[in-house]
Amino acid sequence: MTALRDAEKTIGNLIDKQKTAYVGSADADGFPNVKAMFSPRKREGIRAFYFTTNTSSLRAAQYRENPKACIYFCDKRFFRGVMLKGTMQVLEDAESKAMIWQEGDDRYYPEGVADPDYCVLKFTAMAGRYYSNFHSEDFIV
Template identity: 70%
Template sequence: MRDVEKTVGNMIDKLKTVFIGSIDAEGVPNLTPLLQPRNREGIQGIYLTTNTSSMRVAQYRKNNHASIYFCDTRFFRGVMLRGTMEVLTDDASKEMIWQEGDTMYYPEGVTDPDYCVLKFTAISGRFYSNFKSESFVVD
């Protein structure tokens, strides 16, 4: 695929929902939707918000293997990225992606103990479009 970073990056920036995958205690994949990423470093580093108390955070702390999926239903295309998920609770990470209105989810503000950052680091991916799929490595 030509210019994978540009194509995938545009999807990440435009789509309002992302699906993240984690592995539970029995080794079974679990998926959940989240709001679109708040920040990204190319397509390798993707930052999301979630509740520290969530089941997903507990799963990532035990097994950091993760996947993330962006689906563009308008053009029936999607991209799955494979990699690892890190749970960040430091002030700098939390402040980096905090947005006005987040108190709706985290009433105590940016220092709310139930607010954390998920940092996904991609190592590879698979893109689907026009009835074909293509795997790629993320540099």
């Protein structure tokens, strides 16, 4: 019997309980770069995830150059985790920015939702790997 009878529910529950997401990109030389970020502001199942970041950030520049990406969520208490691989888009349109804006974000983006240094990272998953109870399982999203 597979551990992922309902992958979207199992993985979605794990993700929703985490405060941190580990986001991977590739640098100009093709080496992986990983960064801890706040959990996504919005998710659509286990396929689309929306994060906030600075337009001027290294990560945004890397995704513009090479959109291949991964995100990882870890439940340290139960030693479970999920890695999703896919692509990351850098969105700067007003609708995307307003969609995930939250009260208090002006602390990071002083000009508000229209701050030119505020953008949205949209991750779209294609596949993943889930680890739990000494077992890993690949899945397609």
